[in-house]
Amino acid sequence: MIVITGATGQLGRLVIDRLLALGVEPGRIVAAVRTPAKAADLAARGVVVRECDYTRPDTLTTAFAGAERVLLISSNELGDRIPQHRAVIDAAKAVGVGQLVYASVLHADRSTLGLAGEHRETEALITASGLTHVLLRNGWYVENYLAALPQALAHGAFLGSAREGRISWAARADYAHAAAAVLSQPIGPNAVFELAGDQAHTLAALAAEVGRQSGKPVVYKDLPRADFQRFLLDAGLPAPLAELLADSDEQAADGALFDDSGDLTRLIGRPTTTLDVAVRAALAAA
Numbered sequence: 001m002i003v004i005t006g007a008t009g010q011l012g013r014l015v016i017d018r019l020l021a022l023g024v025e026p027g028r029i030v031a032a033v034r035t036p037a038k039a040a041d042l043a044a045r046g047v048v049v050r051e052c053d054y055t056r057p058d059t060l061t062t063a064f065a066g067a068e069r070v071l072l073i074s075s076n077e078l079g080d081r082i083p084q085h086r087a088v089i090d091a092a093k094a095v096g097v098g099q100l101v102y103a104s105v106l107h108a109d110r111s112t113l114g115l116a117g118e119h120r121e122t123e124a125l126i127t128a129s130g131l132t133h134v135l136l137r138n139g140w141y142v143e144n145y146l147a148a149l150p151q152a153l154a155h156g157a158f159l160g161s162a163r164e165g166r167i168s169w170a171a172r173a174d175y176a177h178a179a180a181a182v183l184s185q186p187i188g189p190n191a192v193f194e195l196a197g198d199q200a201h202t203l204a205a206l207a208a209e210v211g212r213q214s215g216k217p218v219v220y221k222d223l224p225r226a227d228f229q230r231f232l233l234d235a236g237l238p239a240p241l242a243e244l245l246a247d248s249d250e251q252a253a254d255g256a257l258f259d260d261s262g263d264l265t266r267l268i269g270r271p272t273t274t275l276d277v278a279v280r281a282a283l284a285a286a
Helices: 010-021 036-044 057-064 081-095 116-129 149-155 172-184 203-214 225-234 239-252 263-268 275-285
Strands: 002-005 029-033 048-051 069-072 099-105 133-138 157-160 191-195 219-222
Touching (some): 002 172, 069 172, 157 203, 157 225, 172 191, 203 275, 225 239
Parallel strands (some): 069 099, 157 219
16 A cells, blocks of 8 residues: 555645556555545545544554555644654554655755755654655745746736745656655665756746746846745735745755756656746646
């Protein structure tokens, strides 16, 4: 059995889609979710659905029963991740999971990103548990920026604080395919993969590509971190998320989101999604 936590989230659904495309039998895939009713479409495809609430340890041991591999997708409750992740790790150990795969963050062991702290501590907990594990240190999703596409088209600008920092982003589907590759085939014990796109770009390059494809003038406007964070708050983002995004942009300016290891391409067996393809898809969906 392969268990995917957070399976109704954007990444989790893509991982399951990829596992099915690789020929993994639906009955061997467990969608572990807080609200099983939200996974009715997955159940209709033959995927096993089990309740899995990071704050209720009894649901975790039941969800992980019989699991050969478990993918731990981070809780979205910033600041409260550590006790929740600890509960997952403890449950995985208690039921004898063969391998725990964790979706971490790029260069978690040395990253200056504010969000890296909880990932770094989670990695330490996994290592201390003695569980056989794989750490998938995911870089930035290009969708993190393309989510602002409608506003950028309306106002002619992307806003940020990354200056000329080069960001090795990849599409969410690329990271999902990497997770599926690890979950569906033997991977050496306690492996670590630094996952990032094949090419690195500035936010100015992103704006230029959007302008080229849309036929509308779009530029990148760089702001001081405090101003960008205030903009995000005024746009309605929760304070912790606004702080995280503003910090990530500021750190990206100094290279925190750059990587050229090539691990992601080697795992998925193809080049990562290019900027022009990602922008084209986002424009089609806008």
